[in-house]
Amino acid sequence: PLPPRLPDPSELPDSDDKPVDNELQQQVPNLLKQCLEHYWRDRHDWFLGINMGIYHHTPGYSPSIAIVPDGFLSVGVTRPLDPKGRLSYIVWKEHNVVPLWVLECVSQTYGEEYDEKLTTYRDLGVLYYTIYNPHYHQRDQHAPLEVYQLVKGRYQLQPGPRVWFPRLQLALGRERAKFGDGWEREWLYWYDRQGRRLPTHAERAEQADHRADQAAQQAAHERQRAERLAALLRAHGLDPNPR
Numbered sequence: 001p002l003p004p005r006l007p008d009p010s011e012l013p014d015s016d017d018k019p020v021d022n023e024l025q026q027q028v029p030n031l032l033k034q035c036l037e038h039y040w041r042d043r044h045d046w047f048l049g050i051n052m053g054i055y056h057h058t059p060g061y062s063p064s065i066a067i068v069p070d071g072f073l074s075v076g077v078t079r080p081l082d083p084k085g086r087l088s089y090i091v092w093k094e095h096n097v098v099p100l101w102v103l104e105c106v107s108q109t110y111g112e113e114y115d116e117k118l119t120t121y122r123d124l125g126v127l128y129y130t131i132y133n134p135h136y137h138q139r140d141q142h143a144p145l146e147v148y149q150l151v152k153g154r155y156q157l158q159p160g161p162r163v164w165f166p167r168l169q170l171a172l173g174r175e176r177a178k179f180g181d182g183w184e185r186e187w188l189y190w191y192d193r194q195g196r197r198l199p200t201h202a203e204r205a206e207q208a209d210h211r212a213d214q215a216a217q218q219a220a221h222e223r224q225r226a227e228r229l230a231a232l233l234r235a236h237g238l239d240p241n242p243r
Helices: 024-037 116-124 201-234
Strands: 045-052 071-075 101-105 128-132 145-151 154-157 163-165 172-181 183-191
Touching: 024 045, 024 071, 024 101, 024 183, 024 201, 045 163, 116 128, 116 154
Parallel strands: 101 128
Antiparallel strands: 045 071, 071 101, 128 145, 145 154, 163 172, 172 183
16 A cells, blocks of 8 residues: 655655766666667657666655666656656656666765665565676675576576576676777677677667768779770670660
8 A cells, every 4th residue: 555645746856966976877877778769769668767766655665765776777657758758767656667677886985786775676676686896896795797686575696797688688798899989998788689789879870871881882883883884885886875
């Protein structure tokens, strides 16, 4: 049962007003969102929030206090919800659709990703909880990337450098590449069933430019071939353009 009174959305701040500790906490989920925007371009039942407050009425938690992951993905929700967009993600306003996947990027300042937040996401019912810790994993005695799946009320660490999410029909893994303004480093990426990495906006544009260049080169080759053939026909006294 719901509490006697749930807060009105206008009463709830959109985040906890804590600044992110580094760029990765925004750039990593932003990259993942870009990849999905094209891959799921024909779908309108998902939402990926970045540094946005999640409000919920799980027993034992205050519905007025948000948990703010670096990124989260909900499937089975309307997009867009409102012309102004979401200021926060309020579970009881989303037909009680809990985020399916949550991402936390560990920074220099430890943020309880492996204990308190893990417990909260478990209690909330988040199916997949991902902790990305590329720089401080040795300090924390954990792997650089850990994916937990909720199984019978408990989080189980999933094996493998890439983890397949059956509910998303996608895998998540790490790969070195360029993103943003040419920042080359290791990033998180989605992969399809065939193991192909989903490209970002810039990568798709680069691929389109490459295809256009190939088409232009092919057209130039065909034009040169036609010109050589016409010259050969004229050399033999034949009209290359007979009527």
